[in-house]
Amino acid sequence: MRKVIGVFGLSGVGKSSLAEKICDARSDFVCVKASEILKNYNGTIAFDELTEDSVANNQRVLECGFEIYRQLNSEKNIIIELHNVIETPKKLVDVNINVFERLRLDMACFLYLEAKDLLSNRLLDDERKRPIVSIGELDKRQYYALAYFEKCFSTLGVPYFIITNDHYNGFLKIVD
Numbered sequence: 001m002r003k004v005i006g007v008f009g010l011s012g013v014g015k016s017s018l019a020e021k022i023c024d025a026r027s028d029f030v031c032v033k034a035s036e037i038l039k040n041y042n043g044t045i046a047f048d049e050l051t052e053d054s055v056a057n058n059q060r061v062l063e064c065g066f067e068i069y070r071q072l073n074s075e076k077n078i079i080i081e082l083h084n085v086i087e088t089p090k091k092l093v094d095v096n097i098n099v100f101e102r103l104r105l106d107m108a109c110f111l112y113l114e115a116k117d118l119l120s121n122r123l124l125d126d127e128r129k130r131p132i133v134s135i136g137e138l139d140k141r142q143y144y145a146l147a148y149f150e151k152c153f154s155t156l157g158v159p160y161f162i163i164t165n166d167h168y169n170g171f172l173k174i175v176d
Helices: 015-025 034-040 052-072 097-103 115-124 135-156 167-175
Strands: 004-008 029-033 077-081 085-087 092-094 107-111 160-163
Touching: 004 015, 004 097, 015 029, 015 077, 015 167, 029 034, 034 052, 034 077, 052 077, 052 097, 085 135, 092 135, 097 135, 107 135, 107 167, 115 135, 135 160, 160 167
Parallel strands: 004 077, 004 107, 029 077, 107 160
Antiparallel strands: 085 092
């Protein structure tokens, strides 16, 4: 049976690197970023334009766009890179649990890094605009996102995992 696996974590944690590595190594997987779906269906992806309202609208766009993606890739396992907490210029915005229910994920995985490593990744990646925050603030945000992740998926009854080291091998252990 094919699976749809949501990979979560703060921006810069390594979701894209993990997904690319898995999809390069395994022909039975396809990968998509939520931001790609939003871009394809005119969602708001520019950091400076993110508001609580645009995040809510983006989730509706994501649900519809992902359903199409899912149908087009029904013969493959799908990894979708997601956020359960969106960092906007003004505040953190929780993604409503109903969105994850409607995405029909078979499992969810949260990637966790030490805050200093997360900050380093963010500083090295000049392709994405992210809020500039301290290591302490990143640690708080990551802890909050992790707690909310656990709450959402335990409530939904979707199997979930937290990977703290060696994301690639940790992920393979989960899906194999």
